[in-house]
Amino acid sequence: MIKKVLITGATGLIGSELVRQCHAEGIVVNYFTTSKEKIENSENYSGFYWNPKKGEIDIEAFEGVTAIINLVGASISKCWTKQNKKIILDSRVETINLLYKTLQKIDHNIVHFITASGIGVYPNSKTKLYTEEDKEVGNTFLAKVVVAWEAAAAKFKNSGMEVSKVRTGMVLAKKEGALPKLVKPIKLGVGAPLGSGDQWQSWIHIQDIAGIYLFLLKNQLEGKYNAVAPNPVQNKKITKMIASKLGSPLWLPNIPAFILKLLLGEMAVLVLEGQLVSSQKIEQLGYQFKFYNLENALQDLL
16 A cells, blocks of 8 residues: 655645545655745655756655656646747656656665646547547647657656556646636626637546546556546537536627637647547546536536
8 A cells, every 4th residue: 555655746736636635545745846935844744845957856755655646847828938838848857857867866665657747649639539549649839748748757667667647638626727717707708619619628627637646546557547527528518517607698709719829829729729538548447536527517616
């Protein structure tokens, strides 16, 4: 039974919920932070300093740990300037490389490396259902990021560790992530489907994304896993369902794609494109979703 895990990105959206779920299972959490002021130390939660840019890392963080969950990565929703693209990519690859190099130099008991990844690796499609077996890669910046991210993680396999890659969909949570951004215009009475509105949104509730990490950790499962709920919806449907839950009528026509491209530039793919992604693999292994349908998820979050 896993007793202690090291989590990077533990104070972020998914990390905070995962820490809560680990503690509920009696699992002790060590975590890295780039801020010395944010270091906390208690019986089941200990912080350690690192600075991936400078290659600095406190090796005491690995003591007694048998698995690493890597959630760190700069937000993809900041304008995709050349500089921000570099930050998005480096924040994922440099951190994994630092962990890998450090483990090469020290004695440790780590047998399992689990990393975040994204469904953005799959090409945009309105008809194809993607499974983990699909080898096709999209031609977007995000797809390139996922390929580099997963390649960096694959190195841990060469060191005899199990490696798991969690291809995450659109995470729905109360205060952070995609949902508040979807809710805001609807609350202001200016909500509308984006582009054609037919693009798929493969979503997942915050409790389930953390639950999948915990499930992979406890069962020491390796490989690629799509972390999406079993019932993806199209953009027009999620917009209507949120509006209905909030009691805000939708009266505007769809927002044309060209306007979103003018406003967002290359980043418009985040809202105009989507993938229909299957959750069957993780379900067949025994993971039971708490939020199967969007209806229940919105009921819980709004």
